[in-house]
Amino acid sequence: MTFIKTPVRGMPEQTPGEMELRNYVMNQIRTVYRSYGYLQIETPAIEHIENLTGDQGGENEKLIFRILKRGESLEKAMARNEAICAEGLRYDLTVPLVRFYANNMSDLPLPFKVMQMGPVWRADRPQRGRYRQFIQCDIDILGEPSLLAEIELISATTEALASLGFEDLEVKVNDRRVLRAMALYAGFPEEELPDIFILLDKMDRLGFTGLRDELLSAGYSQDSTDKYLGLFKELPSNTLSSEYFANYPDIMSDPEIFRNLDIILSASQQLTDPEVKVIFDPTLVRGMGYYTGTIFEISLPGMAGSVAGGGRYDQMIEKFVNQPVAACGFSIGFERIIVLLEEQGLIPAFTDPRSAYLLDKDLEPDRIVKIMEDAARRRVNGETIFVGGRRRNIRRQKEELEGLGYTQIDEVFPD
Amino acid sequence: MTFIKTPVRGMPEQTPGEMELRNYVMNQIRTVYRSYGYLQIETPAIEHIENLTGDQGGENEKLIFRILKRGESLEKAMARNEAICAEGLRYDLTVPLVRFYANNMSDLPLPFKVMQMGPVWRADRPQRGRYRQFIQCDIDILGEPSLLAEIELISATTEALASLGFEDLEVKVNDRRVLRAMALYAGFPEEELPDIFILLDKMDRLGFTGLRDELLSAGYSQDSTDKYLGLFKELPSNTLSSEYFANYPDIMSDPEIFRNLDIILSASQQLTDPEVKVIFDPTLVRGMGYYTGTIFEISLPGMAGSVAGGGRYDQMIEKFVNQPVAACGFSIGFERIIVLLEEQGLIPAFTDPRSAYLLDKDLEPDRIVKIMEDAARRRVNGETIFVGGRRRNIRRQKEELEGLGYTQIDEVFPD
Numbered sequence: 001m002t003f004i005k006t007p008v009r010g011m012p013e014q015t016p017g018e019m020e021l022r023n024y025v026m027n028q029i030r031t032v033y034r035s036y037g038y039l040q041i042e043t044p045a046i047e048h049i050e051n052l053t054g055d056q057g058g059e060n061e062k063l064i065f066r067i068l069k070r071g072e073s074l075e076k077a078m079a080r081n082e083a084i085c086a087e088g089l090r091y092d093l094t095v096p097l098v099r100f101y102a103n104n105m106s107d108l109p110l111p112f113k114v115m116q117m118g119p120v121w122r123a124d125r126p127q128r129g130r131y132r133q134f135i136q137c138d139i140d141i142l143g144e145p146s147l148l149a150e151i152e153l154i155s156a157t158t159e160a161l162a163s164l165g166f167e168d169l170e171v172k173v174n175d176r177r178v179l180r181a182m183a184l185y186a187g188f189p190e191e192e193l194p195d196i197f198i199l200l201d202k203m204d205r206l207g208f209t210g211l212r213d214e215l216l217s218a219g220y221s222q223d224s225t226d227k228y229l230g231l232f233k234e235l236p237s238n239t240l241s242s243e244y245f246a247n248y249p250d251i252m253s254d255p256e257i258f259r260n261l262d263i264i265l266s267a268s269q270q271l272t273d274p275e276v277k278v279i280f281d282p283t284l285v286r287g288m289g290y291y292t293g294t295i296f297e298i299s300l301p302g303m304a305g306s307v308a309g310g311g312r313y314d315q316m317i318e319k320f321v322n323q324p325v326a327a328c329g330f331s332i333g334f335e336r337i338i339v340l341l342e343e344q345g346l347i348p349a350f351t352d353p354r355s356a357y358l359l360d361k362d363l364e365p366d367r368i369v370k371i372m373e374d375a376a377r378r379r380v381n382g383e384t385i386f387v388g389g390r391r392r393n394i395r396r397q398k399e400e401l402e403g404l405g406y407t408q409i410d411e412v413f414p415d
Numbered sequence: 416m417t418f419i420k421t422p423v424r425g426m427p428e429q430t431p432g433e434m435e436l437r438n439y440v441m442n443q444i445r446t447v448y449r450s451y452g453y454l455q456i457e458t459p460a461i462e463h464i465e466n467l468t469g470d471q472g473g474e475n476e477k478l479i480f481r482i483l484k485r486g487e488s489l490e491k492a493m494a495r496n497e498a499i500c501a502e503g504l505r506y507d508l509t510v511p512l513v514r515f516y517a518n519n520m521s522d523l524p525l526p527f528k529v530m531q532m533g534p535v536w537r538a539d540r541p542q543r544g545r546y547r548q549f550i551q552c553d554i555d556i557l558g559e560p561s562l563l564a565e566i567e568l569i570s571a572t573t574e575a576l577a578s579l580g581f582e583d584l585e586v587k588v589n590d591r592r593v594l595r596a597m598a599l600y601a602g603f604p605e606e607e608l609p610d611i612f613i614l615l616d617k618m619d620r621l622g623f624t625g626l627r628d629e630l631l632s633a634g635y636s637q638d639s640t641d642k643y644l645g646l647f648k649e650l651p652s653n654t655l656s657s658e659y660f661a662n663y664p665d666i667m668s669d670p671e672i673f674r675n676l677d678i679i680l681s682a683s684q685q686l687t688d689p690e691v692k693v694i695f696d697p698t699l700v701r702g703m704g705y706y707t708g709t710i711f712e713i714s715l716p717g718m719a720g721s722v723a724g725g726g727r728y729d730q731m732i733e734k735f736v737n738q739p740v741a742a743c744g745f746s747i748g749f750e751r752i753i754v755l756l757e758e759q760g761l762i763p764a765f766t767d768p769r770s771a772y773l774l775d776k777d778l779e780p781d782r783i784v785k786i787m788e789d790a791a792r793r794r795v796n797g798e799t800i801f802v803g804g805r806r807r808n809i810r811r812q813k814e815e816l817e818g819l820g821y822t823q824i825d826e827v828f829p830d
Contacts, residue, residue: 003735004514006518013456016455030438037771037819040431040435041428044428050419067504068480068483104430107430113801123485133461148802151787263780267784267787271788365681372682383450384452388559389560389563397524
């Protein structure tokens with residue numbers, strides 16, 4: 001019989017220690033989000049291929065695990081040379097959320113504050129610490145057009161991360177419309193903006209001069225490039241956006257955007273712990289094309305990449321439900337958090353009292369029952385009590401149990 | 416753009432109320448199993464097709480969701496007319512457990528007491544309340560050959576179910592070897608036993624005379640059929656197996672099996688709550704072919720079907736790791752439990768205090784911050800505080816929030 005011991009390529013297995021940590025992290029996050037009134041939902045792993053390939057998913061659409069049709073539908077599809085896959089595994093929780101909302105809208109409160117935690121799948125090139133199945137952990141507010149959404153998402157997510165022990169969090173905030181106004185001010189043509197933003201998004205890797213080189217070698221004019229880069233001189237700072245652009249009335253042609261952004265910035269700063277820094281970051285891009293307004297990200301000083309990211313995507317749901325529904329969300333990079341907790345030594349000691357009884361194989365049934373009764377009584381008091389057969393290699397067995405946190409180990413022999 | 420609002424056929428969506436219940440049930444079960452020292456693991460949803468089709472899964476192997484190869488491997492497979500799927504979604508947690516154990520054996524304690532809770536997928540015909548994705552909730556003890564395993568699995572699972580409020584649980588216990596001895600005693604040929612057991616398994620639906628008719632019409636002799644059915648006269652009872660077969664020395668030719676079974680029966684009865692009934696049930700079959708010894712099931716009086724089932728499968732792991740590893744497991748029918756909790760009115764009231772602030776759209780930023788600060792302070796005390804925009808249809812909004820358990824709702828207007 002063919003049998004393969006290792007997991008499928010790029011797929012993770014969680015050992016008991018890892019599961020303990022993951023359960024703890026999920027519980028902490030869920031507890032914080034629940035206290036804000038977020039309602040948890042779950043959508044199936046399998047989605048219609050039509051929904052997954054509707055161009056909302058960007059690059060992720062290339063990474064879909066597709067599911068083969070079965071039985072008659074497969075035969076029919078083969079015979080007619082039609083698509084042999086009608087379904088795929090979800091690559092994020094946003095597409096399924098939008099479908100869920102469209103399907104259940106009339107039964108849901110408005111605004112709908114929703115939380116999701118679950119696995120998603122992407123057939124990405126596996127790397128150390130990056131798997132093809134991973135947990136996403138999102139909160140979204142649907143139907144709240146005001147900046148109450150942004151302010152709350154930022155403080156709730158910052159609080160969730162702080163509850164895990166992360167300190168000195170840095171919240172970066174920007175607005176897609178500010179990004180656009182800056183690029184247009186520099187003289188880049190409207191249709192080039194997506195490409196410009198892809199380059200700008202690499203600023204933290206490229207650096208200032210690297211970005212300059214990239215823009216020039218991509219064929220943009222010296223003039224526009226200089227004008228554009230001149231706008232990024234004084235960052236990062238905690239300036240408000242209206243102060244940052246005080247000398248650029250052209251960029252601030254719609255002052256409402258900047259007023260809004262500044263309220264979000266200062267309210268978030270006031271609402272988070274004093275050591276949290278909330279800053280306006282005009283280089284912040286966020287990859288997904290569906291963002292329409294505010295975008296934000298949380299990072300840890302000295303750590304590359306972000307631990308959470310999100311923003312406003314007011315036009316996405318309308319495409320599916322034929323009525324405008326404001327939307328804003330924040331997603332915690334769950335797997336990244338797990339790695340960082342380990343790296344930063346923030347894993348709590350799970351120290352519930354643990355005791356073990358190791359029973360000799362010849363122990364009388366009555367004694368077995370007595371010991372199990374005793375174990376049951378002790379479990380009621382919150383203790384973990386292990387009852388098992390005593391192995392011949394008792395030294396090894398004791399070491400294993402000690403490694404699992406068992407401090408008291410009793411061997412039991414027949415009278 | 417094509418967009419499909421409903422979930423993929425047969426796939427479940429969990430609404431906030433359902434998720435609250437599911438989280439509660441998982442927590443209760445996990446808490447009990449943890450207190451016995453079960454270690455939680457998680458395996459990926461996607462498994463090697465070779466492992467899924469190794470004949471361990473019985474009928475489930477026909478229900479696999481297969482995943483299409485991608486890119487070059489797909490092209491190659493098509494060109495060479497080879498299999499276009501190398502992976503599938505797991506249909507249970509036992510196959511992945513065995514793979515996990517084979518892959519990690521040297522790092523795992525012996526015995527390995529393990530708990531798993533996670534979704535599995537089967538392309539079964541969808542029915543009311545039966546979905547193609549559902550949670551399984553298993554505990555297994557690997558490497559414990561003695562009846563300590565059976566006794567503990569039965570009391571732990573009974574306790575987990577009792578912690579959810581289920582009363583009058585009925586634990587039925589049998590042994591595959593007893594089933595075999597009975598059928599051979601009746602004169603059925605060895606090779607017919609699997610078919611006989613498939614019929615016996617339907618006893619609760621067929622009834623005594625229905626089973627008789629089925630056996631006869633399947634061509635078995637009147638003599639064997641009568642002899643066989645004569646063995647099932649006095650059930651269900653709480654007799655021990657050795658008492659039940661006291662007049663049948665031929666059936667009890669290996670008395671060790673019956674001694675073992677009786678210790679399990681009486682120890683389990685002593686260890687569970689007095690209103691739990693532990694009975695020897697010689698009609699209990701359990702579908703899966705991999706069981707080798709004790710089998711057990713928990714049911715609720717008056718409810719068709721079981722809420723948990725399991726048994727000993729000592730020979731399965733050896734096929735994969737090339738050394739004998741004793742194994743015994745118990746699986747709770749998670750989705751069935753959820754339905755029964757609802758039917759029996761056992762859903763606890765989730766009554767944490769909940770308050771809401773509904774802010775007028777013209778509220779000054781300073782007031783917004785003040786209210787959010789106040790909300791944050793109250794959340795620390797364990798309250799759930801919802802802050803959101805005040806809708807024009809305030810009556811509807813209040814009704815929605817009251818429906819979600821918000822008892823205090825304050826509207827806030829500008830000064």
